Amino acid sequence: MISTRDTSELPDIITFRRLTRSLAMLDAILSPEWEFRYHSFDSHWGPGELMASMRNGQGDDWFALFTAAGVVIIGLNHEAPMYRQDDPWPGLFDGIPPELAGAVREPAFDARNSTFCLWRTSGGDVWNHGPVRFPLGDDPDGSAYLLSHLDGRPGSFRALAEERYDEAPPLDAIAAVYRHAPLTDELVARLNPEVSLGNLEEDIAEIGYPER
Numbered sequence: 548m549i550s551t552r553d554t555s556e557l558p559d560i561i562t563f564r565r566l567t568r569s570l571a572m573l574d575a576i577l578s579p580e581w582e583f584r585y586h587s588f589d590s591h592w593g594p595g596e597l598m599a600s601m602r603n604g605q606g607d608d609w610f611a612l613f614t615a616a617g618v619v620i621i622g623l624n625h626e627a628p629m630y631r632q633d634d635p636w637p638g639l640f641d642g643i644p645p646e647l648a649g650a651v652r653e654p655a656f657d658a659r660n661s662t663f664c665l666w667r668t669s670g671g672d673v674w675n676h677g678p679v680r681f682p683l684g685d686d687p688d689g690s691a692y693l694l695s696h697l698d699g700r701p702g703s704f705r706a707l708a709e710e711r712y713d714e715a716p717p718l719d720a721i722a723a724v725y726r727h728a729p730l731t732d733e734l735v736a737r738l739n740p741e742v743s744l745g746n747l748e749e750d751i752a753e754i755g756y757p758e759r
Contacts, residue, residue: 548691551665563697568756571599572730576739577708577714585602585711596612609622609623617647621656629662639677640677641677643677651664663690701719701725728757
């Protein structure tokens with residue numbers, strides 16, 4: 548299970564970027580109303596920047612900022628033992644390279660209210676976290692709860708969709724979006740017969756799907 552303490556199944560930057568785009572596209576199809584979606588992706592966040600996010604509607608979230616220098620994931624599980632309001636756990640952001648530190652200062656991410664942080668540089672081959680002394684527990688920072696579906700397996704998203712939307716989309720349709728297959732009326736209808744391809748034009752432009 549992916550967590551701050553075990554990132555072995557967390558993809559490399561390119562795969563992670565494509566995956567988060569796919570998740571946002573799937574949620575756009577399953578949930579036409581933006582405010583009820585779990586995932587989003589903004590391919591026009593800023594000059595040279597992309598932003599992926601997850602909000603579970605219960606006060607927990609994570610944000611991922613992509614730049615030429617790499618990617619930073621900042622997350623909050625407000626029920627995690629490491630949550631301290633407006634007072635991040637010691638060491639949480641220590642060690643972030645200067646070229647990635649802008650993510651911590653991004654007001655939209657509210658880094659002061661965070662329980663975990665991971666980063667990976669463009670030239671690096673591993674994910675990193677600060678020199679945190681974790682308290683006892685299976686998931687002290689709440690990262691396993693919020694990141695475990697990022698393993699790239701279609702079944703992980705389907706399980707999430709069943710919980711979130713009371714829907715069980717076909718695995719092969721999910722896999723097609725994970726591969727960034729072009730959207731067609733048929734594929735969209737298999738995921739949600741109440742949404743048409745034409746309804747998704749703005750979402751497709753914002754997400755930047757499929758990735759070129």
